[in-house]
Amino acid sequence: MKIPRQVIQSLSEWGQVRENELLKNYTTFKTGGPADVLVAPMSNRSISHIVTIAAENQVPLTVIGGGSNLLVGDYGIEGVVLWLCENGGRKAAMSVLEDGTLYADAMTVKENFISYAVDAGFSGVAFMAGIPGCIGGGIMMNAGTFMGTFSEIVKDVDIVDQNGDDRTVAIDRARTSYRNMNIGAGNIITGARFVLERTDDREGELNKMREVLADRGKKHPLDYPSAGSVFKNPDGHSSWKLINDAGLKGAAIGGASVSELHTNFIINLNNATSQDIRDLISKIRETVYQKFGIELETEVKMMGAFERP
Ligand SMILES: Cc1cc2nc3c(=O)[nH]c(=O)nc-3n(C[C@H](O)[C@H](O)[C@H](O)COP(=O)(O)OP(=O)(O)OC[C@H]3O[C@@H](n4cnc5c(N)ncnc54)[C@H](O)[C@@H]3O)c2cc1C
Structure with a gap:
């Protein structure tokens, strides 16, 4: 346009x-x-x-x-x-507020948030270790692992709505769900306050992170570009297992391939296009549905034009 x-x-x-x-x-x-x-x-x-x-x-x-x-x-x-992610230009703001909550701009890189929180004597952020991206994206996605999720630690968020108006919205945990913070489509998160436990064991916290990172390094194909887990886990099932049992380990379309190390990851093995990845996603969904009657839902968000406008 x-x-x-x-x-x-x-x-x-x-x-x-x-x-x-x-x-x-x-x-x-x-x-x-x-x-x-x-x-x-x-x-x-x-x-x-x-x-x-x-x-x-x-x-x-x-x-x-x-x-x-x-x-x-x-x-x-x-x-x-x-x-909205820290870049060469502007640096994100973080601070410990008078009420003991921790404030971070949405553009804060998660890794920087973790370091700041641990240095300020907080615990409860180890689950974030190794999850790439920025705080706003993490909140929007309610990102996390079996160790914890953003919805467990976010108190409230500052948002700008589609009309450009800003306000603070409290997070109601009862309205959040797996990979969904329920912030409302079109709302932009600009910052957030977190409620975290205090600890005086900084070294213990750092060790927890090191363990998490080492474990992820063994289980995830980090040598290749990816977007992490492509599909949400359906109730009572693991997507990686369904994909694996459907015989799709290593399946490829163009430059995109199902990771052999973690079958819920699609990796950009060799100059893949987004279309290659999208086609592979469709193939996985169709095959898993044919074999097990289970519909996989993508965790990865698709945006923009896949066809020539
Ligand atoms: C190697 C790897 C491992 C991963 N492991 C995990 C994991 O263990 N657990 C997990 O949950 N995820 C994981 N992910 C996925 C991803 O890192 C998380 O979902 C992350 O929190 C997304 O943050 P982001 O800043 O990159 O958001 P983006 O990918 O840029 O955006 C995600 C969504 O949030 C919206 N968004 C982003 N910022 C804002 C904002 N400020 N306001 C409003 N909307 C916004 C975007 O429009 C989009 O819909 C992994 C990804 C990779 C590559």
Whole structure:
């Protein structure tokens, strides 16, 4: 889509703007076509201005964080892509508030959040070790492992809605679910407060993380680009086992392949396109359904155009 020059000019007053920016450089799959315009906001306050400019000019707006749970179409994303993950330019803010909660900007890289929390004497963040991406994406996805999830530690989030209005929303754990924080479509998280236990055993916390990272290093195909687990686990089943038992270990389409190490990971083995990955996802879903009558649901979020517009 052609975004009028004056709109790009207005956006650039509130953030760093990159036109026709290839999103494969912003996703951990290392695939995905261009964003018409990618904007890295100058500050949290500038986010509502960017949303308002896009809305007033009927330009669609899409939010991405670290791109570690995304499959972006080969023909890219139309309109504005708001990039909310720490980058070379702006550094995220974190602080311990008077009430003892920990505040972090949504753009905080998880790894930095973990270090900050542990150094400030908190525990309960070890589950995040090795989960890539940024805090906003982690909250939106209610990311986690068997050790814990974001919904267990987030108290409230600051959001900007589709009209550009901002407010703070308390997290009601009863309304959250597996990989879903129920924040509401179109709402952009700009920051969050966390309730964490205190500990004086910093070394113990660091050891927990080291163990988690070592274990993940053995189980996950970290030498290849991926987006982690592609499918959610259906009730009472493990997706990796269903895929494995369906005989799909190592199955490949184009440059995309089912990991031999962890069959719920699709890896970009050899210059895969997003279409290769999407086709492989379809093949896995069809095969598992034919063999076991179980419908796999993707955990990975697909966005943008997969067909030439
Ligand atoms: C090697 C590997 C291992 C992984 N292991 C795990 C794991 O153990 N557990 C797990 O749960 N996940 C795992 N993942 C998936 C992924 O890392 C998590 O879902 C992560 O939290 C996504 O964060 P992100 O910043 O990359 O979000 P993105 O992938 O950029 O975005 C994910 C979704 O959140 C939305 N979003 C992002 N930021 C915001 C924001 N500020 N406001 C509103 N919406 C936003 C996006 O629009 C999109 O819908 C893994 C991925 C990889 C590559």
